[in-house]
Amino acid sequence: MTRAQTIAVLVAVLLVLAVLELVRRRKLSEEFSLLWVVASLGAVLLGVWTGLLTGITRALGALYETSVIFFFGLLFVLLLLVYYAVKLTALTQEVRRLAQEAALARLRLEEMERAAGAAPPPPPAPPGGPAAPAAGDHP
């Protein structure tokens, strides 16, 4: 192995370990770690097995191994970004829904407090089970 190869493999292995450690500490979900682990393992594989990279380069008709590496690296990052944007959109929708439900629940609570004749905040829930709340005016 050349020195450059050794360094590449070392970096990739460290990345895998770092990702796994983040998952272990619950700082990263298994779902998000998957892409990173797969990509890092791919890098390890390419670093160890030079024939694979040369083979891919030839199969693609590319001139240099380096451009193949950069191509796949960029592709990976782009896909990752799109994936994040999709996740972000989903999260935005969830937050919006929660904000709306929180506003609706808060108004209901205020109405119930007012109906209960009340300025003072109600005592904590009695042990004998909560009293049935007024069912509102659903049609």
Added chain:
Amino acid sequence: MRALLVVPAYDEEESLPATLAELAREAPGLDVLVVDDGSADGTAAAARAAGVPVLVLPVNLGVGGALQTGFRYALERGYDVAVQFDADGQHDPRDLPALLAPLAAGACDLVIGSRFVERAGGYRAPWTRRAGMLLFSGLTSLAVGRRLSDTTSGLRAYGRRVMRLCLDYFPQDFPDAPLLIWLARQGVRWTEVPAHMRARRGGTSFYTFTKSLYYPYKTLLASLIAVLRTGAGERGPAA
């Protein structure tokens, strides 16, 4: 028919009291709901002082998100119609009977108060905005197959069916052309009635300069998607 006026308000403590007072005076039979869209000022307090129920959103969602919250409330409480009404005093409560009439007659599911049908009220926007309005109303008319003169009007009445559709899909920032295209293509029966616009009482418009750059892009893209979406949706089972 039970109708609810939904007033989305973002930092409108200046103009809200006058608007609510005018509504109580001019449209006494109608229930009013203020949706405080994450305001930093005393918007919610101003509404409470007027004895109007307030939904307080913990974060700012935009006009669309606030309105959608109002629809959830209206559907939950059995209202037949929700009317979108601006907090800043641009809308005239005297337009409300005409706005509600087609819904009460069961002829429509969506009524839009238009500034341009019959040239009601002397509203005159800056020319850039007029050009934009013309462009979007032209494109929207093309997409829905019928003339729609005012896509940006914030005075609209929505029936229950439309409110339910709006829970599925609703543009959060500008519920304008794309929404109307989507609704029309879902088979919603709509009409326009003349409406009068006045100068705003205070606060600042939702349509600010930075947004004016983003708005055309967003509206064109979303309109296109609305056309494509309904095209694809028709093949599947109806929602």
